[in-house]
Amino acid sequence: MDQHELRKRCASLTTAHLADACVRARVPVRCGPAGLSAVVPGGRLAGRVLPARHVGSVDVFLEAFENAAPGDVLVVDNDGRLDEACVGDLAVLEARGAGLEGVVIWGLHRDTADIRAIGLPVFSLGAIPAGPLRLDARPGDALGSATVGEWTVSRRDVVVGDDDGVLFLPADRAGELLALAESIRDTERRQAERIRAGVSLRDQVRFDAYLARRREDPSLTFRDHLRAVGGAIEE
Numbered sequence: 001m002d003q004h005e006l007r008k009r010c011a012s013l014t015t016a017h018l019a020d021a022c023v024r025a026r027v028p029v030r031c032g033p034a035g036l037s038a039v040v041p042g043g044r045l046a047g048r049v050l051p052a053r054h055v056g057s058v059d060v061f062l063e064a065f066e067n068a069a070p071g072d073v074l075v076v077d078n079d080g081r082l083d084e085a086c087v088g089d090l091a092v093l094e095a096r097g098a099g100l101e102g103v104v105i106w107g108l109h110r111d112t113a114d115i116r117a118i119g120l121p122v123f124s125l126g127a128i129p130a131g132p133l134r135l136d137a138r139p140g141d142a143l144g145s146a147t148v149g150e151w152t153v154s155r156r157d158v159v160v161g162d163d164d165g166v167l168f169l170p171a172d173r174a175g176e177l178l179a180l181a182e183s184i185r186d187t188e189r190r191q192a193e194r195i196r197a198g199v200s201l202r203d204q205v206r207f208d209a210y211l212a213r214r215r216e217d218p219s220l221t222f223r224d225h226l227r228a229v230g231g232a233i234e235e
Contacts, residue, residue: 051155073102103121
């Protein structure tokens with residue numbers, strides 16, 4: 001799937017829709033840590049992962065940009081450090097100039113006011129004034145992969161971000177997951193419209209029938225029942 005189609009289809013989806021699609025497709029749900037959020041509330045991004053492992057210098061980002069494609073998202077692995085900012089306004093400006101879709105940082109940023117003015121979506125664990133005071137040895141695969149929380153991602157992945165956080169998807173299954181997410185979105189919208197019209201969610205999903213069936217079969221789960229009646233609440 002090309003970057004344009006990915007961005008276009010993700011514009012009407014949320015990371016929650018896509019996470020539920022992963023559950024339905026039995027794909028690992030690879031969310032970034034809960035504290036990873038947009039510098040500007042409402043920020044959204046979707047694009048192929050451009051990984052970079054930070055060891056104290058911005059040169060790794062500049063080198064990553066040399067091989068970037070329009071619409072990529074720089075994913076910075078700073079090991080979740082909370083004692084230094086590894087991305088500032090110049091790196092974000094350079095990312096925008098290189099045609100990137102945004103930046104995701106497993107770590108901190110600085111120059112918040114300038115980053116907000118630049119307008120490129122940036123997700124991080126927060127801000128701190130201090131930049132790196134170290135320069136560690138750079139691993140040979142610094143541009144091969146990035147770790148964010150418990151997940152390691154690479155050019156074989158795409159990343160989607162919104163107000164709920166960031167989610168990583170395998171690029172080779174993006175089309176399938178987007179289609180499932182669109183189906184879940186449409187079902188949820190219909191359910192919401194009916195609730196507003198006075199039809200309770202319990203009535204829509206035949207919750208009384210679920211309770212009756214569960215009394216007969218205690219192993220029955222609500223998720224199984226929802227699949228049977230076509231609901232979309234938990235996945």
